[in-house]
Amino acid sequence: MADELSKVFAALADPTRRDIVARLAVSDATVSELAAPYDVSIQAVSKHLKVLEDAGLVSRTREAQKRPVHLEAEVFDLMTKWIERYRKRAEERYQRLDALLAEMNDGPAASEPGDDIETPQEGKAS
């Protein structure tokens, strides 16, 4: 799983490949269509596509010679999930900091754990 995600991120670390992905988000396209805006050979674009394909970001249908390239949107959902998990962890850390800061506001003697800070969480305060 970790390797899978690393591949995705590595594939997207390149600006040309990000451009290609952005283009494919609009619609499927053939290799020559993808190569058109760039000052590079079709072979170079094919290389980029190979990296994107290995990362599971794009796929190519086997139909006829055109073989349009298709963006696999689900892979982006995976990335979003991973980043959200990281965010969630940071948020948990900062909620602990909230609690500490509330204590600092109340002074060392009177610590009110249930102190009402306007955070949009469910009312699970004890």
Add this chain to the structure above:
Amino acid sequence: MSTTATRYPEAAIEADKEVPIIRITRDFRATPAQLMKAHTDPELFVRWNGPETVSSRIVEWDVRDGGSWRYISTHEGQDHEFRGCFHTVGEDKIVQTFTWMGMPDQVSLETMWFEDLGDGTTRLHAQSLCDSFADRDAWLSSGMEVGVNEGYKALDRLLEAGEL
């Protein structure tokens, strides 16, 4: 400073596409000085830094420009050592390096800036510049392993609902 109405009662995260940076923004009901203290006082720092399942002990904590820090976190019987250098300790800003000793050659540069919003709240801007995209992404994916079991279902529901 003309900070607009956007509020961050929960951490917002951004993984930059152009440079290997992670940015976090979060508002706190506190002054910049209090946030500074929570980040620099070693006893306060260990109280909020890790989840309850992780206990941390500070080995070195020299809060000054050029001073070193080092702490060991124990999670499920395993020690993880972190270390770095306080490059700059200002009134409302900390610039420091950060290394997890499991990957001792990978150093990230962390900038934390506490912005007074003028209404009793302070915005934390935290930026981590990693030395490669691979390093940055390893950090992002490490979110899987520690302290994320709770809330997964809620998170998945949010994702399914397209609210994220």
